[in-house]
Amino acid sequence: MKDLINTLGLCSRILVLFFLPLVGFHSSFGQELNPLEGDPRAARVGGSIFRAQCATCHGADAMGIDSIDAPDLTQIFTRPGSSEQDVFQTIREGIPGSIMPPHAFPEAEIWMLVSYLRSVGVSGFTGQIQGDPDRGMFLFSENCETCHRMNGQGGSLGPNLSMIAAVRSEDAIINSIRDPSAIIGRQYKPVSVLAEGNVRFRGIIKSEDAFSIQVLGTNQVLRGFRKSTLQELVYEDQSVMTTFNESALNGRDLTDILSYLQSNL
Ligand code: HEC
């Protein structure tokens, strides 16, 4: 295994030599933009560097490993305002206070990693949804708005969906609605506590350390608890999001909701 990793490292280093002139030329303009942008070889070599250096934590498919809290890297470009330059910095400097290490790779290799992550990154809806966005808006306000914000309005138990059509595929959204517990976002881990006086409080974990836990309740009230005072602390595997099956929302309803999410209504 070690040998394999060394070999991969070596291969990528040799390949890097081919890119150096290109990188040298562009870096004189500053490094806001990936100098290897659009070069499919960069993403390919970046992929082998990734498998040798990053996959133990982030998974061979870059989708993250939950048990060590290493995030899904196919999602990083979907956040509003995220840039390739930020990802470059994170790879180079690591994340202090976490196990994400700094990497003293040559710049070209880091850009190749960025190219690779860009290539496996998800991007939004592929076409115009043929539905009724007005009806979708109504269904959304009836079923979703208590937990989700859209264009400045709605609850905050679930993620803001204003930009969702730009960052998730139609299928990913349908799966989230039909089976919310299949993939639960890192910031939305469900928990249930039994506090002093037999009071049960269920919600999502906002922050946690060895001694305390902050929970945003399903009633959207934020509460903090000292763990030593809790009678029970259960990490749940069912999302706090309601599951919407066919009888709750049929195919047409879903299409209309998708077309609302895609619209500027
Ligand atoms: C030892 C485990 C480990 C290794 C090796 C590792 N990472 Fe990470 N990485 C993490 C963890 C854990 C986090 C989340 C840290 C946090 O947010 O607290 C992270 C965060 C990141 C982020 C930021 C994600 C975000 O949501 O903004 C990027 C980008 C990243 N890693 C890329 C890489 C790349 C590329 C490599 C290989 C060169 C790598 N990591 C190697 C554990 C690791």
Ligand code: HEC
């Ligand atoms: C009771 C609160 C609640 C309701 C009601 C609710 N959601 Fe959610 N939703 C959540 C939470 C919490 C998450 C994040 C955890 C998860 O993924 O299960 C989530 C996640 C999602 C995601 C995934 C977002 C992402 O970043 O991938 C989508 C899409 C979504 N909801 C759409 C909807 C739609 C559409 C409706 C109405 C038909 C709805 N939700 C109703 C709480 C809710």
